[in-house]
Amino acid sequence: MRVYLDNAATTPVAPEVVEAMMPYFTEHYGNPSSIHAHGRAARAALEKARKTIAGLLHAAPAEIFFTSGGTETANLIIYQAVHHLGVSRIITSKMEHHCVLHTAESLFRRLKIDYVELDEHGNILYESLEQLLKNQHKTLVCLMHANNEIGTITNIARVGELCKQHGALFFSDTVQTVAHYPIDLQAVHVHFISGSAHKFHGPKGVGFAYIRSDSMLRPLLHGGAQERNMRAGTENLPGIVGMEKAMSLAYARLEEDRRHISGLKKYFLEKLRQHFPDIRVHGNEAENSLYTVLNIGFPRKQDSGMLVFNLDIHGVSASAGSACSSGSDVGSHVLAALGVTDRYEGVRFSFSRYNTTEEMDYTIEKLKEIIRP
Numbered sequence: 001m002r003v004y005l006d007n008a009a010t011t012p013v014a015p016e017v018v019e020a021m022m023p024y025f026t027e028h029y030g031n032p033s034s035i036h037a038h039g040r041a042a043r044a045a046l047e048k049a050r051k052t053i054a055g056l057l058h059a060a061p062a063e064i065f066f067t068s069g070g071t072e073t074a075n076l077i078i079y080q081a082v083h084h085l086g087v088s089r090i091i092t093s094k095m096e097h098h099c100v101l102h103t104a105e106s107l108f109r110r111l112k113i114d115y116v117e118l119d120e121h122g123n124i125l126y127e128s129l130e131q132l133l134k135n136q137h138k139t140l141v142c143l144m145h146a147n148n149e150i151g152t153i154t155n156i157a158r159v160g161e162l163c164k165q166h167g168a169l170f171f172s173d174t175v176q177t178v179a180h181y182p183i184d185l186q187a188v189h190v191h192f193i194s195g196s197a198h199k200f201h202g203p204k205g206v207g208f209a210y211i212r213s214d215s216m217l218r219p220l221l222h223g224g225a226q227e228r229n230m231r232a233g234t235e236n237l238p239g240i241v242g243m244e245k246a247m248s249l250a251y252a253r254l255e256e257d258r259r260h261i262s263g264l265k266k267y268f269l270e271k272l273r274q275h276f277p278d279i280r281v282h283g284n285e286a287e288n289s290l291y292t293v294l295n296i297g298f299p300r301k302q303d304s305g306m307l308v309f310n311l312d313i314h315g316v317s318a319s320a321g322s323a324c325s326s327g328s329d330v331g332s333h334v335l336a337a338l339g340v341t342d343r344y345e346g347v348r349f350s351f352s353r354y355n356t357t358e359e360m361d362y363t364i365e366k367l368k369e370i371i372r373p
């Protein structure tokens with residue numbers, strides 16, 4: 001048996017999505033910028049996808065720009081807000097994804113960066129954010145909707161209200177919540193969000209930026225006039241059509257998937273506690289926690305370590321943190337930000353609609369073989 005529990009890193013592409021994409025490799029291969037029939041068919045599919053995606057998020061189609069994913073979108077928003085919207089200070093947190101943290105830090109000569117305080121579960125302290133916002137800088141707040149390593153969810157409606165009160169721009173990295181939670185961009189005061197298809201059973205290398213109509217940016221990539229001059233380069237049409245299908249599918253079956261996946265997470269945690277009573281949960285345990293992510297601290301024993309490596313050998317793909325830091329021996333910057341000590345080894349298990357109870361049982365059995373009393 002081979003079990004995949006690394007769905008926060010990437011998800012398997014849904015068969016329905018592969019099917020929807022296929023004609024865009026074989027038949028509708030025109031360039032959406034061409035004016036002949038092939039090009040017009042491609043353009044129609046591109047604009048249909050934009051309309052569908054905007055509709056699912058309660059945004060206007062003109063506010064959706066296709067990109068290569070979450071990383072490019074974060075770079076676009078942060079760089080261009082600083083260079084063209086006069087932002088001189090960023091408020092963020094130490095647990096943001098590196099695509100936000102490293103982008104902000106690369107602008108250190110032009111910017112002041114303030115980090116909002118977090119509690120030990122990764123919840124932002126709203127009073128700390130409010131205090132920081134009182135400072136009179138032109139500010140961009142970059143706070144993720146949900147953390148990809150520990151699953152902690154931030155109340156972006158509350159952050160948005162604080163930003164509104166203090167005249168700050170707000171970018172939320174919603175890569176882990178788009179197509180997993182309803183997002184109503186009419187109800188939340190947020191100027192920018194990001195999405196990435198491979199986190200919700202779509203293809204890799206395609207995503208989008210939502211840019212609110214009153215906060216338009218200038219392009220980061222220069223060249224052709226694609227994406228209404230916001231993002232040059234021939235659009236990845238099969239990918240965009242795949243993202244549209246994956247997102248429609250996910251929102252159509254949201255409650256069903258949520259019930260199934262949160263059931264698995266609860267079951268798995270109960271079994272873990274039964275067999276390993278001295279584990280701890282990193283992040284929030286139930287409330288304000290992604291139903292797709294469970295980060296467990298296993299007490300380090302003298303001969304332990306390399307749990308993720310051992311799980312892999314035993315047929316289970318899990319992760320030590322974000323996919324970008326696995327493979328390097330740098331520990332998790334998120335767990336470090338929460339003050340998690342070396343006495344615990346963090347393993348992130350992340351689930352999808354395709355996981356089963358049998359896979360949970362199998363993983364528990366393998367953990368019992370690996371971690372002997």
Ligand code: PLP
Binds near residue numbers: 009068072176197
């Ligand atoms: N933001 C978060 C929270 C993520 O989990 C990821 C993916 O690891 C990204 C951004 C980057 O997205 P992409 O892989 O599409 O560049």
